[in-house]
Amino acid sequence: MSFFHVFLVFSALPLAFAGWSAITLVQNYKKASSTGLPITIRFISPGSPLWMMLSPLIMRIAEYLPFTTSFIATYRRGWEARERCRPHVKMGDLFMICTPGGNWLKVCHPLITSDILKRKWCFERDLDAFEVLNIYGKNLATSQGEDWNRHRKVSAATFTEKNHELVWRESLKVGRQMLEYWLYRFPKPVRTLAQDTRVFTLNVLAAALFDKSYPFESREESEARERRAVGAKDAAFGYRDSLCTILRQIVPIMVFGEQRLRDSWWLPASWRRAGHAVSDFRNYVTELINEERALLAQGKQNTPNLVTNLVRASEEGDGSLKAGNPKPKQAILTKDEIISDLFVFAFAGNDTTAITLTHIIAFMAARPDVQDWVSEEIHYHLxxxxxxxxxYVNCAELKRxxxxxxxxxxxxxxxxxxxxxxGLRPRVxxxxxxxxxxxxxxxxxxxxPALQTHPLYWDRGLSWQPGNFIRGAGYPEILRSDVMSDFLPWSVGRGVCPGKRFSQVELVAVLVALFRDHRVEPVPEKGESMQEARQRVERHAKDVExxxxxxxxxxxRVALRWYKVEQRVIERRP
Known part of the structure; x- marks a missing residue:
């Protein structure tokens, strides 16, 4: 084939793609128009894999170009979290987004939200959105119908109060270690907030998953430890490090798969390590599953962690693998399904909690009054x-x-x-x-982000005011519910996050560790007052992508400084 023909072929591809996009956009617009709802058109599908990979680079370039403010606000991934209620205030409670790749209905209305969540057979979970989590096969997040019921039955019995007590203790310990790192080992000011909170949640998660406790170390300290091992595998850190690598490289794992990552010499070394980490994590968990099933068959009890709880909960009845029973009943979940569910618990619980903690600390740094308010309560109860x-019983008392x-x-x-x-049918x-x-x-x-900030339901909804959830004056105060028609952070009903209590306990415990006796403040930039620095940090905390x-x-860009404070004595009632 001549160079000219090759040129024609490659020139035709963008034209063919543009033509296909135009045709499908017109078709989807006709469907969206039939609803009678307001419509906004997007010429790029937000779920396009190509756009997901290229959009961060495109957005960084667009920030330096003139007249791109509207483009960035409209097409930046996660624009809903950044814009919050503003699009719905402008366009209404319901509106359609029409793209070449399909139509999206955006909902910001408590009653309609409740109706959609109740009609689970009409409005099913969009499994395509969770395809990334199928690394080890189907699991709670990527199944539906009877398969989902099996996974849900087991997961509901996995997160026990004993496990939450372990999370409380480990979060206090690792939170204190993280604080000591910020106080004494890190060169001031601290600019690694997002990295360090991920280490914190990963350590707590490893303790809950495997009953293995790890000291807090920064990414630099972790890399130095690995170099000192001179290529030898550090078995003591193997569980945690394999999980850390998988979570960090989830996108290339999704795109290339475990085997191709391991065998493709031309891929970056960090990606190839991710392929090996997928295998390592499977081997670690398989060993623990086999060990627990052997103990269960002998009628023995192991230390309660998420692996042992999940294995025991997956056996039909009150533990079917009993000593002297040569033909135990079939487990509710297979070994591969247990591994996949454990991975989903890790993925869903680690980054979500780390991201939330990053926002919390940034907001707290901007609000010294809230730090004092929280510290007063902690000292009163602890x-x-x-x-x-x-x-652990004190956890429920810390309502602030x-x-x-x-x-x-x-x-x-x-x-x-x-x-x-x-799904495949119209819904009313x-x-x-x-x-x-x-x-x-x-x-x-x-x-x-819209429902939970809309001015119809929230006074000053775009400002950070923890007092929104406290009623009464003095102790005991009343904490508003975490399930309201306009507040659903862990979802509701049968679709509620199984690790809800896990994450709540973890975050409350780390707040105790960080703010009982210490405070954090932003480090002002050149020519900036402390008040201006706090306002800047709050803007960064709200700036989401x-x-x-x-x-x-x-x-x-959030630089912080931690310091210890002398506490006044809080008078307690007899």
């Missing part, structure tokens, strides 16, 4: 300086800490959208006393 006396967590998730949710689909919604027919194959997204999840766009 008045003894001996940390061993801070019991819970309020800080709730308010942060209200304003900056890592997921943002509860994603459903109409009642809106303004009329029936609105939503066409088949429409993605339906309950827009949490989607990578895999919605997270702070430029956390490295």
């Amino acid at each position: 008045y003894d300086d001996d940390e061993t006396k801070w019991d 800490c819970w309020a800080v967590v709730y308010e942060t998730l209200r304003l900056c949710h890592p997921l943002g959208q509860i994603v459903k689909t109409t 919604l009642q809106y303004k006393r009329q029936s609105v027919v939503i066409p088949e194959k429409t993605t339906v997204e309950i827009n949490l 989607m990578r895999l999840l919605n997270e702070m766009r430029e956390p490295e």
Whole structure:
């Protein structure tokens, strides 16, 4: 084939793509118009894999070009979390987004949200949105129907109060270690907030998954430890490090797969290591599963962690693998399904909690009054300086800490959208006393950043005010519910996050570790007052961009300084 013919072929590809996009956009616009709802057109499909890979680079370039403000606001991934309620204030409770790749219905209405969540057979989960989590096969996040019921039954019994008690203790310990790192080992000011919170949540997760405790170390310290090992595998850190690598390289794992990553010499070394990490994690968990099943067959009890709990919960009845039973019943979940569910728990729980903690600390740095407010409560309930006396039962008493967590998730949710689909049939919604027919194959997204900030439901909804969730004066205060018609950070009903209590306990405990006796403040830039620095940090805390999840766009620009304070004595009632 001549160079000219090759040139024609490659020139035709963009033209063919543009033509296909135009045709499908017109078709999708006709479908969207049939609803009678307001429509906004996007010429790029947000779920396009090519756009997902290229958009960060395109957006960085666009920021330096004139007249791109509207383009960035419209097409930046995670624009819903950045814009929050503003599009719905302008366009209404329901509106359609029409793209070449399909139509999206955006929902910001408490009653319609409740209706969609109740009609689970009409508005099913959009499994395509969770395809990235099928690294080890089907799991709770990527199954539906009877398969989902099996996974849900087991997961509901996996997160126990004993496990939450372990999370409380480990979060206090690792949180204190992270604080000591910021105080003494890190060169001031601290600019690694997002990195360090991921190490914190990873350590807590490893303790909950495998019952293995790790000291806090920064990424630089971790890399130095690996270099000192001179190529030998550090078995003590193997569990945690393999999981860390998988979570960090989830996109290339999704695109290339485990085997191709391991065998392709031409790929970056970090990607090839990710392929080996997928195999290592499988081997680690398989060994633990086999060990637990052997103990279960002998009628013995192992230390309760998520692996052992999941194995025991997956056996039919009250433990079918009993001593002397040569033919145990078939487990509810297979070994591969257990591994896949454990990975999903790790993926869903690690980054979401780390991102939330990053936002919390940034907001707290901007609000010294909230730091004092929280610290006062912590001292009231945990008045003894001996940390061993801070019991898990105290966790529920720290209502101001819970309020800080709730308010942060209200304003900056890592997921943002509860994603459903109409499936292969049109579905009807009642809106303004009329029936609105939503066409088949429409993605339906309950827009949490809008619902949880809309002025109809929230006073000063775009500002961070933890007091929104506290009622009453003095102790005991009343904490508002974490399930309201306009506040659904962990979803609701059968679709509620199984690790909800896990994440709540983890975040409350780390707030205790960080803010009982210490404070954090931003480091002003040149010529900046402290008040201006606090306002800048709050702006950065609200500035969100989607990578895999919605997270702070430029956390490295938040420079912090920690210091210890002398506490006044809080008078306690007899």
